[in-house]
Amino acid sequence: MKKQFFKLLLMPMILVCLALCPVANAANKIKVVTALPDLASITQAIGGDKVEVFSIGKGYQDPHFIPPKPSFIVKLKNAQMLVRVGLGLDIWLDSLIRSSGNPKIYFGAPGYVDASIGIPVLEFPNRKIDRSLGDIHALGNPHYWLDPVNAKYISADIVAGLKRVDPADGAYFDQRRMMFLKELANKLTGWIHQAAPLKGVRVISYHDSWPYFERRFGLKVVGFIEPKPGIPPTPKHTQYLIQLVRQENVKLIMMEPYYLSSTPKMIAAATGAKVIVVPPSVGGVPGANDYFSLFDTILNRLLTNLPKK
Amino acid sequence: MHRKFRASCHSVILWAGAISIISLLANSPRCWASDQFLSLQEIAASNPPSHSVDKTTSKTDMQQQFQQLENKITQLQTSYNQRLQQMQQTIDLLKAQISKNQTIPTTQAVTQKTPAASQEDIGTHLIFGSEAKPQTSSKTTATQATSQNGDIGDQLIFGNGQSPQTGPETPVQPSSSYSINSGAGSLLGGGVGYNGSRGQSFNPDISVTGDFIGHYGSRSSLPSHNRIDLRESEIGLQAAVDPYARATFIFSKPSDGNLDVEEGYATLDTLPWGLQVKVGKMRSPFGKVNVLHTHDLPQTDEPDVISNFFGSDGLIETGVSVSKILPTPWYSSLDVQMANGDNNIFFGHGRLTKPLVVSHLKNFFDINDNNSLELGLSTAVGARTLDSGARDSKVAGIDFTYHWLQPNLFHTLVWQTELLGATQGQPYTGKNTLFGGYSFVEYKLATRWFAGVRLDYSQVPLLANANEWSIAPYIDFWESEFGRFRLEYKHTFGHNYQSSDQAWLQYSVILGLHPPHTF
Numbered sequence: 001m002k003k004q005f006f007k008l009l010l011m012p013m014i015l016v017c018l019a020l021c022p023v024a025n026a027a028n029k030i031k032v033v034t035a036l037p038d039l040a041s042i043t044q045a046i047g048g049d050k051v052e053v054f055s056i057g058k059g060y061q062d063p064h065f066i067p068p069k070p071s072f073i074v075k076l077k078n079a080q081m082l083v084r085v086g087l088g089l090d091i092w093l094d095s096l097i098r099s100s101g102n103p104k105i106y107f108g109a110p111g112y113v114d115a116s117i118g119i120p121v122l123e124f125p126n127r128k129i130d131r132s133l134g135d136i137h138a139l140g141n142p143h144y145w146l147d148p149v150n151a152k153y154i155s156a157d158i159v160a161g162l163k164r165v166d167p168a169d170g171a172y173f174d175q176r177r178m179m180f181l182k183e184l185a186n187k188l189t190g191w192i193h194q195a196a197p198l199k200g201v202r203v204i205s206y207h208d209s210w211p212y213f214e215r216r217f218g219l220k221v222v223g224f225i226e227p228k229p230g231i232p233p234t235p236k237h238t239q240y241l242i243q244l245v246r247q248e249n250v251k252l253i254m255m256e257p258y259y260l261s262s263t264p265k266m267i268a269a270a271t272g273a274k275v276i277v278v279p280p281s282v283g284g285v286p287g288a289n290d291y292f293s294l295f296d297t298i299l300n301r302l303l304t305n306l307p308k309k
Numbered sequence: 310m311h312r313k314f315r316a317s318c319h320s321v322i323l324w325a326g327a328i329s330i331i332s333l334l335a336n337s338p339r340c341w342a343s344d345q346f347l348s349l350q351e352i353a354a355s356n357p358p359s360h361s362v363d364k365t366t367s368k369t370d371m372q373q374q375f376q377q378l379e380n381k382i383t384q385l386q387t388s389y390n391q392r393l394q395q396m397q398q399t400i401d402l403l404k405a406q407i408s409k410n411q412t413i414p415t416t417q418a419v420t421q422k423t424p425a426a427s428q429e430d431i432g433t434h435l436i437f438g439s440e441a442k443p444q445t446s447s448k449t450t451a452t453q454a455t456s457q458n459g460d461i462g463d464q465l466i467f468g469n470g471q472s473p474q475t476g477p478e479t480p481v482q483p484s485s486s487y488s489i490n491s492g493a494g495s496l497l498g499g500g501v502g503y504n505g506s507r508g509q510s511f512n513p514d515i516s517v518t519g520d521f522i523g524h525y526g527s528r529s530s531l532p533s534h535n536r537i538d539l540r541e542s543e544i545g546l547q548a549a550v551d552p553y554a555r556a557t558f559i560f561s562k563p564s565d566g567n568l569d570v571e572e573g574y575a576t577l578d579t580l581p582w583g584l585q586v587k588v589g590k591m592r593s594p595f596g597k598v599n600v601l602h603t604h605d606l607p608q609t610d611e612p613d614v615i616s617n618f619f620g621s622d623g624l625i626e627t628g629v630s631v632s633k634i635l636p637t638p639w640y641s642s643l644d645v646q647m648a649n650g651d652n653n654i655f656f657g658h659g660r661l662t663k664p665l666v667v668s669h670l671k672n673f674f675d676i677n678d679n680n681s682l683e684l685g686l687s688t689a690v691g692a693r694t695l696d697s698g699a700r701d702s703k704v705a706g707i708d709f710t711y712h713w714l715q716p717n718l719f720h721t722l723v724w725q726t727e728l729l730g731a732t733q734g735q736p737y738t739g740k741n742t743l744f745g746g747y748s749f750v751e752y753k754l755a756t757r758w759f760a761g762v763r764l765d766y767s768q769v770p771l772l773a774n775a776n777e778w779s780i781a782p783y784i785d786f787w788e789s790e791f792g793r794f795r796l797e798y799k800h801t802f803g804h805n806y807q808s809s810d811q812a813w814l815q816y817s818v819i820l821g822l823h824p825p826h827t828f
Binding site for chain 1 (some may be wrong): 445460461463464465466467549552566576578579583584588625632633634638639643671673675678679683714716717718719756757787790791795825827828
């Protein structure tokens with residue numbers, strides 16, 4: 001009886017190990033895994049039909065805390081290229097990369113793309129920092145994709161990676177990057193004109209996700225719901241914010257979709273400011289389906305909720 | 310009167326000169342200028358002329374020294390002028406570059422700039438290179454909106470008003486060559502932001518964990534019985550050895566033991582066929598809980614079955630392990646370790662003549678984005694040596710974990726179960742087979758709060774016909790990702806074994822670069 005117990009356990013192990021034949025890979029597209037859907041959208045725009053892109057993070061998830069499920073290891077194991085945010089945002093990716101056993105995407109390998117290379121990083125701490133400051137990023141603010149201009153650096157990094165992986169299609173990627181940037185430039189002109197009423201508008205955001213966006217489109221983020229990055233709201237800080245909202249005449253409270261709305265709503269109720277859910281990533285809310293429509297959605301949500309004078 | 314004044318002036322200059330020369334020697338050459346003037350002024354202020362006539366110094370001596378000082382002053386003046394000139398040149402150069410690189414749509418905007426604004430742009434130029442400071446440009450573009458339809462986006466993306474096709478001035482040209490550390494599109498870049506951490510680049514990631522517990526209860530066999538204890542301090546070091554391997558060393562000091570190497574292994578992770586080989590001392594790949602360090606345990610205490618079968622530290626063995634992700638559509642990995650077999654509850658042969666072989670097959674299935682299942686099988690087979698000779702002991706386990714995650718992680722649920730069965734090669738008590746298991750459910754109540762309950766059943770290898778049942782509810786408060794409080798109560802029903810009531814208050818802290826916990 002007891003011996004049978006072991007046999008019962010060992011049998012499936014052996015069966016699973018030996019009886020499974022490798023799954024044939026017919027498609028010859030470059031398999032790219034990205035940390036966030038924004039990077040996936042840009043990679044897809046550049047890679048066209050030569051790439052197959054999968055994003056580990058989803059737009060409705062907090063990019064700081066993506067659960068590192070083993071199913072992502074399978075995606076990484078089969079990938080030829082990895083595009084990550086870098087700057088310490090996606091540290092959850094490190095253990096997944098290591099577990100994948102795929103040297104093509106290890107740090108320093110041709111298929112490893114850190115999209116933050118070349119970005120003029122904001123909020124780089126110019127002194128020794130520690131965790132008494134909360135989840136502060138030692139390499140600067142990592143939410144850089146929220147300035148469309150930074151897409152020129154992101155796309156340069158991605159193209160460089162694609163060329164390392166697939167040098168034969170280099171011209172194709174270059175051409176598509178130019179097309180992408182031209183479209184982006186067009187859109188950006190529109191966005192900047194559209195965003196004119198946002199200039200100088202004082203807002204509060206939940207997390208410090210918006211410095212790049214803020215500088216490009218002229219908003220002014222005067223405070224954060226989090227007392228320190230990654231630290232949940234406290235009653236004392238909320239009281240301070242209520243005062244701040246009144247003092248600075250803040251009309252909008254921007255909230256990323258992955259936070260609890262209770263504190264923002266409380267502040268709104270106390271002050272008359274309006275809480276709006278603004279997606280910081282592609283897929284964060286319905287309608288933000290790619291990198292372009294992400295900015296359409298963000299600006300649209302800000303502008304329609306802007307109080308009329 | 311006139312003479313007296315002159316003499317006093319000389320002496321002041323003498324003092325000031327002497328002090329300034331000393332401070333000149335003490336200071337770095339870069340910042341001499343401001344320091345000198347400061348010290349001269351300080352001396353003049355603190356020594357009013359009328360009080361400091363030194364009568365012992367002869368007139369010729371004074372004249373000589375005065376001459377020397379005058380020489381020194383002219384010398385300093387010339388070098389100061391040179392430096393001033395250099396700075397002026399740099400400023401001119403920068404101004405020229407700025408006016409060349411202005412990408413603001415209208416010339417009007419440039420001419421409108423006040424001196425203060427252009428100074429701000431020097432910093433922008435230095436930090437952001439050729440790109441105009443985003444804020445400045447957005448201000449301008451917002452105000453110039455109506456007059457500049459169509460090309461603002463182009464200018465921001467392509468810079469310098471160049472049309473995309475003419476390309477050479479495009480700010481970022483991806484390099485087609487494979488370069489690791491320089492140029493846009495390189496693997497590492499060399500941006501401003503990376504300078505700060507460069508000095509520590511080759512040091513391993515260091516983490517320290519502290520596990521403080523207060524225990525109250527009736528089980529006196531525990532080292533922390535009715536005490537406040539630093540149950541475990543742990544230092545972890547991790548780094549890449551070279552392009553082919555990584556290494557991890559974890560030193561731990563339990564409250565009742567000596568500082569010891571808990572784990573120390575190198576991982577070869579660039580081998581063919583996706584094989585990963587670990588060499589060294591490591592937590593053996595058996596089930597879910599055995600691989601966790603004390604501070605990572607889902608409850609304050611280990612499940613009874615783990616501590617009864619493998620000891621309070623768990624199954625930690627020195628050997629070689631080989632793992633591979635199997636080519637299945639779902640995640641499936643096999644990890645096989647060959648080790649000495651030092652753990653002396655079931656094994657303890659301690660020689661490779663009859664090695665301990667531990668294996669773990671892990672399968673993970675995504676039901677959908679929010680629900681997942683993990684199913685694992687583990688075995689450990691090794692020899693136990695007593696006077697009558699070596700005989701095999703076998704331990705087998707099955708683990709089952711269900712995860713439910715709300716998309717935004719406001720609430721999550723984990724249900725984890727492990728069942729273990731064992732046969733002892735040389736029974737202590739004449740009883741040959743043993744069973745045990747645990748099952749716990751943990752629910753995330755709110756942003757930082759978790760609550761759970763664990764059920765345990767375990768037979769006791771060292772005692773005949775002894776077993777224990779227990780129930781342990783607990784609640785966690787995570788003050789942050791790096792600090793956690795936990796309160797746990799445990800009631801144990803012993804059969805031929807000690808029944809007990811226990812409670813723990815635990816506070817665990819993590820310092821430094823601790824790898825994120827696995828799923």
